[in-house]
Amino acid sequence: MAKRVTGPEIEKLIQLLAKVPGLGPRSARRAALHLIKKKDQLLGPLGHAMGEAYDKVKICSCCGNVDTIDPCTVCTDDRRDQSMIIVVEDVSDLWALERAGAMNAAYHVLGGTLSPLDGVGPDDLNIKGLIERVAKGGVREVIIAVNATVEGQTTAHYITDHLVGMDVKITRLAHGVPVGGELDYLDEGTLSAALRARTVI
Numbered sequence: 001m002a003k004r005v006t007g008p009e010i011e012k013l014i015q016l017l018a019k020v021p022g023l024g025p026r027s028a029r030r031a032a033l034h035l036i037k038k039k040d041q042l043l044g045p046l047g048h049a050m051g052e053a054y055d056k057v058k059i060c061s062c063c064g065n066v067d068t069i070d071p072c073t074v075c076t077d078d079r080r081d082q083s084m085i086i087v088v089e090d091v092s093d094l095w096a097l098e099r100a101g102a103m104n105a106a107y108h109v110l111g112g113t114l115s116p117l118d119g120v121g122p123d124d125l126n127i128k129g130l131i132e133r134v135a136k137g138g139v140r141e142v143i144i145a146v147n148a149t150v151e152g153q154t155t156a157h158y159i160t161d162h163l164v165g166m167d168v169k170i171t172r173l174a175h176g177v178p179v180g181g182e183l184d185y186l187d188e189g190t191l192s193a194a195l196r197a198r199t200v201i
């Protein structure tokens with residue numbers, strides 16, 4: 001076993017950092033050392049920010065977004081078209097779509113996708129909340145923006161099946177050629193999806 005080079009407090013910091021997505025043990029050690037070297041500029045403010053986030057973070061009871069208020073900033077924003085709901089798997093997808101800035105709509109975060117093999121069923125996801133939101137009325141369109149994976153598409157079908165019959169338009173993201181993409185490099189599935197989803201110029 002390797003000899004200890006630092007105290008248990010710093011070891012603990014490294015171990016916890018190593019659990020952050022994108023950081024492995026090696027990057028965690030580097031990050032910890034950087035934080036320690038920048039004790040006043042980084043380590044202190046980061047600790048404070050984490051403590052505040054821990055105290056204040058809430059999951060929106062309406063859409064599943066993370067925020068410090070409930071209902072969240074998106075749900076209470078009356079400049080958004082609250083009659084359009086974009087359904088996403090994760091908060092990171094909500095953030096990505098907001099960065100794209102293409103829509104001024106409300107969201108619904110599922111918290112994952114249906115995956116029978118991993119034991120994830122409808123009750124493990126925020127699907128019931130979506131159906132209730134639509135059933136309440138006032139929703140014109142539900143845009144299903146889940147990932148183009150088998151699980152994502154299974155989830156999209158499940159949601160669609162449960163919204164059929166309600167007075168709402170259900171749409172999904174187009175699958176196809178990425179912006180800047182070259183046809184020769186695309187897989188057959190993407191190419192055929194792009195052809196099927198062709199639009200009139």
Ligand SMILES: [Zn+2]
Nearest residue numbers: 060063072075
């Ligand atoms: Zn919300």
